[in-house]
Amino acid sequence: MVARKIAAKQWSLEFDDLPPEIDAHTFPHGDYIRDKKIKESKYEDHLEALQVELVKLQRWVRENNERVVMVFEGRDAAGKGGTIRRFQLNLNPRAARTVALSKPSDVERGQWYFQRYIDHLPTEGEMVFYDRSWYNRAGVERVFGFCSEDQVQDFFMEAPVFEGMLEREGIHLFKFWLTVERPEQLKRFYERKTNPLKQWKLSPIDTKSVRKWDAYTRAITDMFRNTDTDHAPWTVLDANDQKRARLNAIRIVLNAFEYDGKDAANIGDVDEDLVWTGQGFLDFKGW
DSSP: OHHHHSOGGGSOSOSSSOOHHHHTTSTTSSSOSOSSOOOHHHHHHHHHHHHHHHHHHHHHHHHTTOEEEEEEEESTTSSHHHHHHHHHTTSOGGGEEEEOOOSOOHHHHTSOTTHHHHTTOOOTTEEEEEESOGGGTTTHHHHTTSSOHHHHHHHHHHHHHHHHHHHHTTOEEEEEEEEOOHHHHHHHHHHHHHOTTTGGGOOHHHHHHGGGHHHHHHHHHHHHHHHOOSSSOEEEEEOSSHHHHHHHHHHHHHHTOOOTTOOHHHHOOOOGGGEEEHHHHHHHHTO
């Protein structure tokens, strides 16, 4: 609704600073589920307790030769990388690695689409975090025309089958989608544009994607309708407050396992008002 009230020319990175008309609707102002940010001290306390549990979980994964895959997708600037870093903060990097692939090479473009992602799946005792994944095909590749519509439809048929194979192989798969509202996304883009320490995060694709919000919305809708399955469901996180999103993501993973020494009091409760399934999110948004 906010987007319709603001002139189209305001949704741009061409200004020196974020237009005040949009800034007035960024988190926590405007129509958000939570209208206050979580206090820093409270966040740090929760995060420290969760870090203790993550270390226990990693020990259990290694001792029991388990394999864990976490896929992090979402709107640009939703906080995927930051969430992954909070997972890995105190984990042994030898058994917890991030996969963030650049655009495919000429050789990779000639391969089966999923092949380059399969090469990075975990071995026994390992946790792997995909900072973007095979779902590039359903999102950025589709929106920017880097693939054909036939390839997208093939992906929608193949992705659930591929993920079913992972499940039957005994791999624990988590698919997280971080969602932000349009004003908040643009605010973060301007933070990247104006902060010398963050400018490396602002890519040419980001600049172009500012005006493709509706195209992404259509792509996201199709993605959830076709790939939110019983064996590999999506977990959608409200990431307008990045700190709450990080805490909720970690809690969801910890709650999925019965590892040695698990302390439910350390984990705390997932904020169910800020978490949906893929289809539940579509229903919530009315898409």
